[in-house]
Amino acid sequence: MSIDVDVAIIGAGAVGLAVAAELARQQKGVFVLEKNQTFGLETSSRNSEVIHAGIYYPEGSLKARFCVEGNSLLYDFCEKYGVDHRRLGKIIVATDSGEVEKLEEFLELGRRNGVTDLRLISRNEVRHTEPNVEAVAGMLSPSTGILDAHALMRALYGLARERGADFVFETEVVGLEKVGTGYDVEIMDREGTSSIRAGIVINSAGLNSDRVAGLAGIDLTQAGYRLHYCKGEYFSLNSPEG
Ligand SMILES: Cc1cc2nc3c(=O)[nH]c(=O)nc-3n(C[C@H](O)[C@H](O)[C@H](O)COP(=O)(O)OP(=O)(O)OC[C@H]3O[C@@H](n4cnc5c(N)ncnc54)[C@H](O)[C@@H]3O)c2cc1C
Incomplete structure (x- = not known):
């Protein structure tokens, strides 16, 4: 049949x-x-159950567009339907001075993708936020979070x-x-x-x-x-x- x-x-x-x-x-x-x-x-x-912000994807790609749009939609969905989640932020670190340039590239790429809340942070701010991490600088992504997949x-x-x-x-x-x-x-x-x-x-x-x-x-x-x-x-x- x-x-x-x-x-x-x-x-x-x-x-x-x-x-x-x-x-x-x-x-x-x-x-x-x-x-x-x-x-x-x-x-x-x-x-990894991470709610990504949309920083790394190639500019203009569907991944970049949907990830940025999806970030806030996913937080809204979790709120509305009681899905456990936390907007805890993420720090991407430069472990030596040679990596700082890469961080700046990510900052620019993320901003071009529409991630508006990224900012570079100093060694002290990294240490203050996460004392177990040794880094020369960092980039903070406040809208990255985690959820119960x-x-x-x-x-x-x-x-x-x-x-x-x-x-x-x-x-x-x-x-x-x-x-x-x-x-x-x-x-x-x-x-x-x-x-x-x-x-x-x-x-x-x-x-x-x-x-x-x-x-x-x-x-x-x-x-x-x-x-x-x-x-x-x-x-x-x-x-x-x-
Ligand atoms: C290690 C790792 C970490 C990741 N971390 C993150 C993260 O932190 N945040 C994030 O957003 N994404 C993350 N991802 C990506 C994310 O997990 C995937 O993009 C997502 O789970 C894909 O979902 P899906 O429904 O496409 O695939 P799946 O979850 O694989 O579902 C596909 C389904 O199709 C079924 N299927 C396959 N073939 C057939 C068939 N012929 N007939 C019937 N059924 C079939 C399978 O049984 C399966 O249930 C990560 C991925 C990996 C591998």
Whole structure:
């Protein structure tokens, strides 16, 4: 049996949930297909939970624009829906005089991106704010903060459900075929494979989004959609007293 839906959203991470909550406010027939047993089990629950200000992104890029706009929207959302968060600010430090020029470049870039509250601070101000950090200068970003990412996703999931979006878990999208103005979406669940017909497909499959785009026949290299993974490391610091 084939089901018809207006919008199929692939992936229930922070992005898919936010899209579902907003679209469901505007229209019926929003379906979210998620391969895991519930929402938010991948990158959206394995990150630094920072509300970024929008300092580093290339001027004029969508990332720069959306990050600056999103910063205040996210604080408003957290306030309105009771998501734990703190606007604690961030200091980017220059550990030697050679790095001060880089700080000044970030200050200029951030300002051009529309981050209006950045300012350079002295060694003493850095030390006063964070005595455990040794730096020759710093740049203070007051609108950077932190939030509880899982609480954010719970709020978005609740809103999307309340507004009529349907969530189908343990259901992986394994094929996409353009048919007329919509798509045949091939899905795999515990019962095997079947398909649904969707008027619009939204790809919010996170680290799998290039493969999902590939399923729709998009040339990943030509479109610039191929993902390149980078490895990073987190350090956790304790004070000498433990
Ligand atoms: C180490 C690290 C730190 C970060 N720190 C921050 C930070 O401090 N602040 C910040 O704003 N951002 C941060 N980010 C980025 C942020 O976490 C991501 O941009 C965000 O979580 C992406 O959300 P998403 O919904 O696109 O992806 P995901 O959370 O990965 O969700 C994608 C979903 O799609 C599902 N899916 C994939 N393929 C299919 C399929 N074929 N069928 C059905 N479902 C599918 C997956 O199961 C998953 O649930 C960080 C990222 C990393 C890696």
